[in-house]
Amino acid sequence: MLSLEETHEIDEAVKIVPYRKAACIEALKIVQEHRRWISDESLREIADYLQMSAEELDSVATFYNMIHRRPVGRHVILLCDSISCWVMGYENIRTEIMQRLGIKYGQTTADNRFTLLPNPCLGTCDHAPALMIDNDLYRDVTKDLLEDILGKYP
Amino acid sequence: MERPLTEHIRKDLRPLTLKEYEQAGGYQSVRKALKGMTPKDIQSVVKDSNLRGRGGAGFLTGLKWSFVPMDSTIETKYLIVNADEMEPGTFKDRLLLESAPHQLIEGMIVSAFAIQATISFVFLRWAYKEAANHIRFAIQEAYDAGYLGNDILGSGFNLEMHLHTGVGRYICGEETALLSSLEGKRATPRAKPPFPQVSGLFGKPTIVNNVETLCCIPHIVNKGADWFQKLSLTNDAGTKLFGVSGKVKTPGLWELPMGITMRELLEEYAGGMQDGLKFRGALPGGASTDFLVEEHLDVKMDYVSIAAAGSRLGTGTMIVLDDKTSVVGFVRNLMHFFAQESCGFCTPCREGIPWIEKILTSLEAGKGEGHDLHLLDFHTKYLGPGNTFCALAPGAMEPLQSALKYFRKDFEHYIAEEIQNTTHPLPATRKRLITDISKF
Numbered sequence: 001m002l003s004l005e006e007t008h009e010i011d012e013a014v015k016i017v018p019y020r021k022a023a024c025i026e027a028l029k030i031v032q033e034h035r036r037w038i039s040d041e042s043l044r045e046i047a048d049y050l051q052m053s054a055e056e057l058d059s060v061a062t063f064y065n066m067i068h069r070r071p072v073g074r075h076v077i078l079l080c081d082s083i084s085c086w087v088m089g090y091e092n093i094r095t096e097i098m099q100r101l102g103i104k105y106g107q108t109t110a111d112n113r114f115t116l117l118p119n120p121c122l123g124t125c126d127h128a129p130a131l132m133i134d135n136d137l138y139r140d141v142t143k144d145l146l147e148d149i150l151g152k153y154p
Numbered sequence: 155m156e157r158p159l160t161e162h163i164r165k166d167l168r169p170l171t172l173k174e175y176e177q178a179g180g181y182q183s184v185r186k187a188l189k190g191m192t193p194k195d196i197q198s199v200v201k202d203s204n205l206r207g208r209g210g211a212g213f214l215t216g217l218k219w220s221f222v223p224m225d226s227t228i229e230t231k232y233l234i235v236n237a238d239e240m241e242p243g244t245f246k247d248r249l250l251l252e253s254a255p256h257q258l259i260e261g262m263i264v265s266a267f268a269i270q271a272t273i274s275f276v277f278l279r280w281a282y283k284e285a286a287n288h289i290r291f292a293i294q295e296a297y298d299a300g301y302l303g304n305d306i307l308g309s310g311f312n313l314e315m316h317l318h319t320g321v322g323r324y325i326c327g328e329e330t331a332l333l334s335s336l337e338g339k340r341a342t343p344r345a346k347p348p349f350p351q352v353s354g355l356f357g358k359p360t361i362v363n364n365v366e367t368l369c370c371i372p373h374i375v376n377k378g379a380d381w382f383q384k385l386s387l388t389n390d391a392g393t394k395l396f397g398v399s400g401k402v403k404t405p406g407l408w409e410l411p412m413g414i415t416m417r418e419l420l421e422e423y424a425g426g427m428q429d430g431l432k433f434r435g436a437l438p439g440g441a442s443t444d445f446l447v448e449e450h451l452d453v454k455m456d457y458v459s460i461a462a463a464g465s466r467l468g469t470g471t472m473i474v475l476d477d478k479t480s481v482v483g484f485v486r487n488l489m490h491f492f493a494q495e496s497c498g499f500c501t502p503c504r505e506g507i508p509w510i511e512k513i514l515t516s517l518e519a520g521k522g523e524g525h526d527l528h529l530l531d532f533h534t535k536y537l538g539p540g541n542t543f544c545a546l547a548p549g550a551m552e553p554l555q556s557a558l559k560y561f562r563k564d565f566e567h568y569i570a571e572e573i574q575n576t577t578h579p580l581p582a583t584r585k586r587l588i589t590d591i592s593k594f
Contacts (some may be wrong), residue, residue, distance in 0.1 A: 016316055017338070018356050024338040025321055063340040063497075064321035066280050078281075083441055083473055084399040086487040112394035118489055120324060121242040121441075122281050125399035125471070126406045135283045 002045050006034055010049060021052040025058055028067050037068040065119075073108040073117040075153040078132040083120045084125035093129050098144045100150065113153070155384055158365065159257070159371040160409040165319050167253045169288045172295040173347040175256040183372035184301055187264045188309035191375075193224065196268035200371065200566035201467035202379035204391040208246075209236055209327070209364030210440065210468045211545075212457045216360070221351035222269045222359050232269040234336070235262055235368050236283070237278040238320055238327045241440035242491055243473035245396040246407055247365040251278070251285035254369070256291035259315065263301060264375055269361055274315045277332055286319050286427065293317060319580060324495035328544050329362045331497065342499040343544035366395055387413030390456035394467075398424035400474030401431050407471075417451040419472065432477040435560060439468020441488050442549030444556035445475070464556070481564040485557045492550035503547035504536045510554065522569040530558060530565070 002010070013026035027046045032038055038046075038061055040054075047054040061067045068076075079094055079139075097116060101109050108115040122130045127139030138149055160199050162170060162178045170178065187196055201216025235258065239247040250258060258276075276293075278286055293315050296302045304312045323341050326329045330344035333355050354360020370392055374382045381392040390412045396419055397407040399484065403425030410419070416438065420426065427433050435445040438455065444465035447451065453463045460467045475484055493507040510533050513526050534555040537547040558565060 022338040022356070025317075026337065026338075026345050026515070029319075029321060045372050060338065060340055064323055066320075066322035081487075082491055083484065084243050087400050087475075087479055087484070119281075120495060121240060121244070123239050123245045123279070125243050125245045125473070126397060128399060128405075132281065137281075138282070 002031070003034065006031055008047065010046075014050075016086055021049045021056075024050050024052065024057055024063070028057075028061055030066060037071050038142075039071075064116075071108070073112045075114050075134055077114055077116045077117065078119035079121070080120070080122040080128070080130045082121035084121070085129040088128040090129035092143060093131070093141055093146070096146055097150075100146065114150075156272070157409040158377075158385070159369050159393060159395065160254070162257070163249070163253045167249075169253050169255050169292070172256060172292070172299055174509065180256055180372075180374075181301060183375040184260055184263050185307060187267055188307050188311055188374055193268050193270055196264060196375060199379050200374055201372045203370075203382040204379070204389075205367065205370055205374065205382065206390060206457055207364055208366035208370075208394070210241065210442070210466075212467060214366055215363065218351065218363075219265075219269055219361060221349060222361060222561050223352065224270065228268075228359060230273060230356075230358045231269060231271040232355045232358055233262060233266040233269065233274040234332070234355065234360060234362045235274070235276050235365055236327060236329070236332060236362050237276055237282070237365050238332065239279055239282075239365070239469075240324045240327055241442065241469050241471075243399055243437065243487070244397070244440045244469040244471045245399075246397055246469060246471055248282060248285065249395070249407060250365050250369050251282055252288055255285070255289045256296070257369050257372065258289070258294050258365060259292055259301070261371040262315065263296075263306070263313060264371050265361070265363065265368055267311055269359075271359075271361065272312050272314065274313060275336060275355075276315070276317045277326070277336060278317060278319050280320050280322060286317065287330065289317055323497075323498045324491075325544075325546060328546065331544070332362060333360065340497070342497045345543075352474065378442050384412055386456070387411045388454055388456045388459065390458060394455070395471045396423070396455060398470035398474060399471070400436075401428045401430055401476045401479070402474055412456045413456045415452050415454055416446065416472070419455060420451070420474070424474075427474075427476060430478075433474065434477050434479075434481075435475045437468075437473045437475075437553055438465050439470050439472070441473070441491065442466075442552055443468040445554040445560055446556075447560050460523075466552070480518070481557055481561040481569060482514055485554055486511060486518060487552050489514060489550065490544065494541055496546060497544075500547075502537050502541035503544075503550075505544050507547060507550055509533065517565065517568040520568065524569065526569055527558070527562070527565055530554065534558065 009029045009030045017023050031042050036059040044054045047057040105118050124130045124139050129141050130139045197219050206212045206217045262274050302315050326335045326341045328343050331341040333340040350360045385393050393409050394412045396410050399405045408423050435447040437443045446465050450463045457467045489511040493511045496503045498504045534551045537551050539548045
């Protein structure tokens with residue numbers, strides 16, 4: 001069941017658009033904010049609430065890379081893999097993170113602390129390489145900085 | 155040198171509050187427009203200013219607006235700012251969004267008035283978290299001060315403004331895909347016509363403009379078309395946010411007159427190449443623009459001059475290729491991006507770009523085959539303009555085709571050795587394809 005808080009927030013989003021299902025991306029974002037990812041069950045609940053089929057909603061949910069249709073850890077690392085970061089050597093950062101955490105792209109650490117995902121250009125190319133953890137942007141990242149950066153996320 | 159878009163941005167990049175912004179002359183253009191000008195007057199001054207869209211395509215803003223029906227029986231029209239900045243190598247709108255949110259809102263109000271739109275959206279990239287906070291706050295301040303809402307400044311003009319943060323995907327930056335996304339659908343582009351100006355968001359007349367474009371509007375309305383034209387060193391009007399990334403000494407972003415040369419940008423602002431590296435080429439305006447090389451360094455950075463040199467000004471943010479970075483790796487990284495970000499709707503783009511990425515990956519792995527360069531050439535033709543549903547694939551082909559032109563030896567280098575070791579024959583289907591290609 002969608003919580004009262006969730007339905008209240010979705011109702012606000014529905015007010016802005018001419019018909020209910022036009023708010024479905026907002027609804028996915030809202031529920032993901034509360035539950036960290038969109039399970040099949042969450043998907044069906046949102047679809048029912050917006051009077052659309054779960055299949056149609058899934059076609060939307062799976063199109064967008066920031067909607068997680070699989071569980072993620074407590075913190076999500078988004079590592080920029082686009083051109084300026086590539087030129088500036090992001091691949092070393094990638095190797096270092098993967099070794100430190102023992103995971104590859106798309107995987108979550110056994111203690112459920114981190115999920116690592118590749119991410120297209122983060123729009124801070126004059127400070128490449130860059131990565132985001134949750135809502136925080138890190139720029140001019142070097143291997144030496146990683147210990148401190150990762151340490152901020154228990 | 156005048157820098158209208160960035161002059162009021164603080165050194166520490168903290169945005170001005172509404173009060174501070176007003177003290178710096180902010181929101182004057184809203185007063186001027188709503189109290190003393192007609193929508194047609196604003197459209198005229200923007201048309202006369204020769205402002206071209208700063209999102210990449212460079213379409214004339216005044217001309218774009220002129221297609222919006224101004225029939226007073228139309229109840230709902232939309233103005234949308236495309237703040238989904240995601241062209242790799244591009245980081246210019248971030249500054250305006252994070253550090254000058256009121257300038258954008260001011261530009262949106264005046265632009266909405268010019269086309270008589272009553273609902274506006276900021277379509278903001280999810281990754282710009284700080285910008286989202288600043289814009290949300292600024293929109294609320296603008297409502298509280300009576301610049302948004304009903305009967306703005308007693309003019310009778312009403313405007314709603316909403317912030318929509320996206321959930322990823324480069325294709326959302328394509329104007330019609332953005333509309334699909336805002337309607338809660340997969341972000342696939344739409345057929346044109348009908349153009350969004352006539353039938354856009356939820357089937358209503360809609361204008362979608364880039365952040366930097368709309369930030370120019372208050373200044374044009376305040377100071378006039380002639381003033382805006384004179385900011386530029388060439389015939390393409392205004393200033394432009396120019397950026398440089400890659401292995402230069404001081405990568406960064408600067409507001410400069412349109413028409414400065416690539417050399418000035420690279421050497422005077424970006425500090426030249428890092429020690430021990432040489433300039434080999436650059437994508438002048440983001441990932442989907444053609445390489446320019448040393449012979450082009452004195453080309454002026456404006457829409458017309460860059461086009462004449464065989465590339466596009468695009469977003470005006472340059473990505474530099476140095477002599478120690480692999481050209482094939484550089485292009486492979488770009489193709490990985492475009493393959494991943496294809497919406498998958500049309501076949502040439504969905505199938506073609508991953509094929510290119512595979513070929514380039516195999517080249518780098520020393521597994522290139524003799525026909526690989528022909529296959530790459532083939533794709534640059536068949537994924538070019540007119541063969542795909544939207545501009546994503548043709549844009550993706552720009553760096554590839556120009557790399558094949560200027561750096562062909564770098565590609566051949568991977569193949570030459572390998573050909574000698576090729577023992578397996580081509581499968582029949584691929585042979586047929588290669589024969590077809592050789593007709594070009």
